[in-house]
Amino acid sequence: MHSLHHGRQATPAAPKQSRQPADLRARLAAFHLRHLGTRIAPTAARLGPGTTIMAPLPIPSPEASDISASQAATLVNDPNQAPSTPPARDLSERDQASLARKHSARLDRALRAEAAERAQYCKLLLLGTAESGKSTVLKQMKLIHTGNLLDVAPDGVALPSATSSVAVLPSVTPTSGGVGELGHMAQPDWVVVIRKNLFDSLALIVQYQADHAAAKPWATPEAESAAATLRSMISDLQANPSLSTVSADQVVQVVATIQVLSTDATLRDVIRIGGQFQLLDSADAFIRDAATILDPSYAPSNDHILLARQPTSTITETKIVTAQGYKYLVYDVNGSRRARHTWVQFFDDVLCIIYVAPISSYDQPLPPGDMLPRTAGFDDTANFHRPTGPMSRLLDSLLVFEQIMRHPLLKSTAAIIFLNKIDVLRAKLADPDAARFADYFPDYHGPQEFDPVCHYVSNRFADAVRGQTARKLYIHLTWATQTQQIQVVLNTVNKILIKLNLAKANLV
Numbered sequence: 001m002h003s004l005h006h007g008r009q010a011t012p013a014a015p016k017q018s019r020q021p022a023d024l025r026a027r028l029a030a031f032h033l034r035h036l037g038t039r040i041a042p043t044a045a046r047l048g049p050g051t052t053i054m055a056p057l058p059i060p061s062p063e064a065s066d067i068s069a070s071q072a073a074t075l076v077n078d079p080n081q082a083p084s085t086p087p088a089r090d091l092s093e094r095d096q097a098s099l100a101r102k103h104s105a106r107l108d109r110a111l112r113a114e115a116a117e118r119a120q121y122c123k124l125l126l127l128g129t130a131e132s133g134k135s136t137v138l139k140q141m142k143l144i145h146t147g148n149l150l151d152v153a154p155d156g157v158a159l160p161s162a163t164s165s166v167a168v169l170p171s172v173t174p175t176s177g178g179v180g181e182l183g184h185m186a187q188p189d190w191v192v193v194i195r196k197n198l199f200d201s202l203a204l205i206v207q208y209q210a211d212h213a214a215a216k217p218w219a220t221p222e223a224e225s226a227a228a229t230l231r232s233m234i235s236d237l238q239a240n241p242s243l244s245t246v247s248a249d250q251v252v253q254v255v256a257t258i259q260v261l262s263t264d265a266t267l268r269d270v271i272r273i274g275g276q277f278q279l280l281d282s283a284d285a286f287i288r289d290a291a292t293i294l295d296p297s298y299a300p301s302n303d304h305i306l307l308a309r310q311p312t313s314t315i316t317e318t319k320i321v322t323a324q325g326y327k328y329l330v331y332d333v334n335g336s337r338r339a340r341h342t343w344v345q346f347f348d349d350v351l352c353i354i355y356v357a358p359i360s361s362y363d364q365p366l367p368p369g370d371m372l373p374r375t376a377g378f379d380d381t382a383n384f385h386r387p388t389g390p391m392s393r394l395l396d397s398l399l400v401f402e403q404i405m406r407h408p409l410l411k412s413t414a415a416i417i418f419l420n421k422i423d424v425l426r427a428k429l430a431d432p433d434a435a436r437f438a439d440y441f442p443d444y445h446g447p448q449e450f451d452p453v454c455h456y457v458s459n460r461f462a463d464a465v466r467g468q469t470a471r472k473l474y475i476h477l478t479w480a481t482q483t484q485q486i487q488v489v490l491n492t493v494n495k496i497l498i499k500l501n502l503a504k505a506n507l508v
């Protein structure tokens with residue numbers, strides 16, 4: 001494992017108490033809206049002793065209130081036991097006031113209990129651009145710390161040691177395939193996601209090949225005909241990834257066509273340059289395992305779930321308790337440009353940012369939705385020693401990192417950078433036909449090799465905080481889909497977090 005440290009050695013200690021999360025105020029407002037029919041001013045929220053709110057939150061929009069209200073309801077010990085409130089017109093003013101006081105007292109108790117519980121947790125933010133691997137890191141954290149990747153068993157029953165993941169913001173983008181967010185997803189949901197990933201990948205590949213047929217013809221007539229068959233079926237399959245309306249014969253035919261294509265060198269060739277046309281990093285693995293994935297009794301392994309691509313559409317909060325008893329609230333965000341303004345609401349009282357950057361994507365164009373000129377909510381007017389060269393996902397990630405580090409609420413927040421997807425980077429740099437790193441980062445003068453490229457990228461990220469003396473920065477190379485590799489990194493991260501906690505409590 002490679003790491004570049006700008007901090008001191010860690011020593012274990014109990015986490016320091018964290019302040020009240022800012023989203024509690026939104027939930028309080030929503031609770032009042034639903035149960036008392038009143039909208040409270042955000043600054044009026046009483047959050048219990050010792051709690052402070054750093055970042056002002058806007059009064060939730062009606063859309064936000066819906067989500068928050070359902071969460072606020074869970075704050076009350078048992079919503080079923082809440083006294084039913086007769087319509088306001090049947091009550092005298094005194095009765096209404098008395099009811100309101102009771103609601104308020106119950107709410108205060110619930111908030112105090114929740115505040116006391118949450119005060120034991122430290123806040124970690126998983127940030128990074130879209131598809132960098134944030135949710136994959138979160139999946140690994142769940143797997144490593146709880147032994148379970150999923151919160152629910154295949155029969156829908158909650159697993160006893162499960163961490164709890166909840167959406168703390170309304171969706172910014174619709175979830176694909178109609179399934180929910182990580183944490184609420186059971187195995188059948190992942191079957192749908194993985195099959196959809198497989199079909200989407202195949203659709204992109206056969207379309208790309210058809211568009212570039214002169215340069216990349218199929219090697220055999222069998223492959224040519226299999227690709228034509230697949231092209232004729234693929235949109236139906238994409239529309240129905242659960243396969244509920246696809247006959248068993250059709251499934252057999254799809255598997256057979258994929259197998260024919262898999263023996264053709266053109267498929268490998270097209271997958272190799274897949275980053276150029278938004279192909280998933282997991283496409284190759286899913287195509288290789290297509291027969292298993294399309295089997296009617298398919299139950300995804302952890303490895304497949306880690307490879308699956310389900311864009312995060314909101315911000316989720318996950319409670320992680322480590323084996324040593326340290327408690328973390330991990331926030332996983334939607335990395336797309338249009339969602340980045342939502343991150344700021346969670347910048348208050350953060351112990352550490354884990355910033356995930358896709359180091360392999362030095363030559364990949366941005367996702368279509370991310371080619372907007374500005375990122376709302378961040379200062380991206382001035383730029384540091386910005387490397388010249390064409391825009392790529394890696395460069396975008398670097399620029400976003402710098403913008404975040406300049407945010408006033410995060411001036412002295414420690415950051416751990418995961419330079420992720422090193423498996424893909426390694427394969428790319430070893431491929432003589434792959435894009436040259438130096439063509440994308442012209443001030444790089446080293447060879448097209450793994451170690452020097454990683455060293456250069458680490459330095460560029462370190463440059464983004466150069467001169468920020470209060471900042472602690474740690475950089476790790478990660479392969480987020482590989483549990484053993486990420487486990488080693490997460491062990492080190494654990495030690496760093498303990499040390500940061502001690503520093504926060506002024507004990508070191």
Ligand SMILES: Nc1nc2c(ncn2[C@@H]2O[C@H](COP(=O)(O)OP(=O)(O)OP(=O)(O)O)[C@@H](O)[C@H]2O)c(=O)[nH]1
Nearest residue numbers: 130131132133134135136307309312335421479480
């Ligand atoms: N090969 C490889 N694939 C990875 C790695 N890390 C993540 N992936 C894959 O990359 C895809 C995107 O990962 P996600 O974790 O969904 O990315 P994200 O940052 O959460 O993306 P958003 O939710 O859209 O912001 C998934 O298919 C992952 O399996 C890695 O280290 N190596």
Ligand SMILES: [Mg+2]
Nearest residue numbers: 134135311312
């Ligand atoms: Mg995600």
